[in-house]
Amino acid sequence: MIYSAEVQHMCSVGKGAYHGPAPIPEEGKWVQVKEIKDVSGFTHGIGWCAPQQGCCKLTLNVKEGIIEEALVETLGCSGMTHSAAMASEILIGKTLLEALNTDLVCDAINTAMRELFLQIVYGRSQSAFSEDGLAVGASLEDLGKGLRSQVGTMFATKAKGPRYLEMAEGYVTRIALNKDDLITGYEFINLGKMMDFIKKGDDANEALKKAKGHYGQFDNAVKYIDPRHE
Numbered sequence: 001m002i003y004s005a006e007v008q009h010m011c012s013v014g015k016g017a018y019h020g021p022a023p024i025p026e027e028g029k030w031v032q033v034k035e036i037k038d039v040s041g042f043t044h045g046i047g048w049c050a051p052q053q054g055c056c057k058l059t060l061n062v063k064e065g066i067i068e069e070a071l072v073e074t075l076g077c078s079g080m081t082h083s084a085a086m087a088s089e090i091l092i093g094k095t096l097l098e099a100l101n102t103d104l105v106c107d108a109i110n111t112a113m114r115e116l117f118l119q120i121v122y123g124r125s126q127s128a129f130s131e132d133g134l135a136v137g138a139s140l141e142d143l144g145k146g147l148r149s150q151v152g153t154m155f156a157t158k159a160k161g162p163r164y165l166e167m168a169e170g171y172v173t174r175i176a177l178n179k180d181d182l183i184t185g186y187e188f189i190n191l192g193k194m195m196d197f198i199k200k201g202d203d204a205n206e207a208l209k210k211a212k213g214h215y216g217q218f219d220n221a222v223k224y225i226d227p228r229h230e
Contacts, residue, residue, distance in 0.1 A: 024123025028131035033121065036097045037065035041125030042134040045116025049107035054080050058112035059139040062120060065095045071139035072109065073149045080106055096120070146192015155227075163227035169213060176214075176221030185216025187224075 023030040026040050033039055040063050047056045054076020061069035070091040074080040083106035091099055100117050104110050119125060127133045140147060153166035162183065164172045170190040178184050190211045197207035 024121075025128035026123060026125070027127050027133035028129055035065070036095050039065050039096055039121060040133060041120045041123075042127040042130075042138055043116055043120050043125035045112040045114070045119065047108045047110065047112030047115060049076065049080075049111070053077070054106075054108050056080070056084070056106070056108040056112040058109060058116055059142065060091070060099075060116060060120075061134060061136055061138060062096060063133070063136075065097075067091050067094050067096065067099060069136045069139055071142065074106070074108060075151065076108065080108060083109060144192070146190065146196070148192050165227055167215070169215060170211075172227055173212070174224045175227050176216065176218045177223045177225065178217075179222045181223075183216075184221055185214060185218035187212060187214045187218060 021032045021034060023032050025031075031038055031040075042061045043059070045058045045060075047058065048054065054074065056075075057071075057073040059069075059071040059073075060067050070088055072084040072087050072091075074084045083104070087104045087106070087109045090102060090104060094102065096117060099113055104113055143149060150168050151166055152168065154162060154164055156162035161181075164175050164183070164186050166172060167186065167188060170188040170192075172186050172188050174187040175183050176185040176187075189208065190213065194207045194211035197210055198204060202210070
């Protein structure tokens with residue numbers, strides 16, 4: 001250790017009482033974090049890329065500083081989906097600190113990692129008060145039975161109004177309009193269910209029919225339109 005001449009000529013003064021790190025909630029316990037291995041938790045981070053044309057939701061399940069589970073969801077250009085694929089391989093098995101200092105291919109994923117780190121090291125995790133935390137695989141519950149990201153996609157213009165394209169339930173095939181041309185409901189295809197039916201041997205047309213549903217006052221509509229072509 002090198003000290004300046006000014007410090008070398010100073011006399012020693014006692015430091016006083018020890019003031020350690022404040023305990024944070026982790027998986028149902030209060031922990032004083034001194035090393036990265038002291039950090040455990042299940043939490044999320046949201047990131048974005050410049051010039052803010054895409055985003056990432058990153059979910060990690062960390063046990064004793066090690067990333068045991070990662071869910072990487074991206075929205076933006078096609079390159080972001082490939083970046084997410086690479087990040088899912090890079091993250092697993094790394095410590096939180098390693099992951100923070102690793103290029104995760106896309107700025108949106110890197111930013112999400114930074115935001116997640118800031119939350120988890122201060123005890124702001126989803127599993128802060130869950131005894132023993134959440135099981136590895138818990139992030140799949142966010143995706144639902146079809147294991148697909150919950151994405152909402154809507155399009156609207158001043159001249160022609162709104163179009164629902166993708167809702168939480170699935171791919172929107174028709175929207176229902178009343179006599180005033182206001183949306184009263186929509187028909188959708190749950191693509192996750194449809195693929196499950198096909199995997200079980202159903203004909204594609206039959207699977208499509210079984211995976212259809214509707215929401216709102218759909219049956220009593222005056223008119224139905226295809227939101228992508230009408």
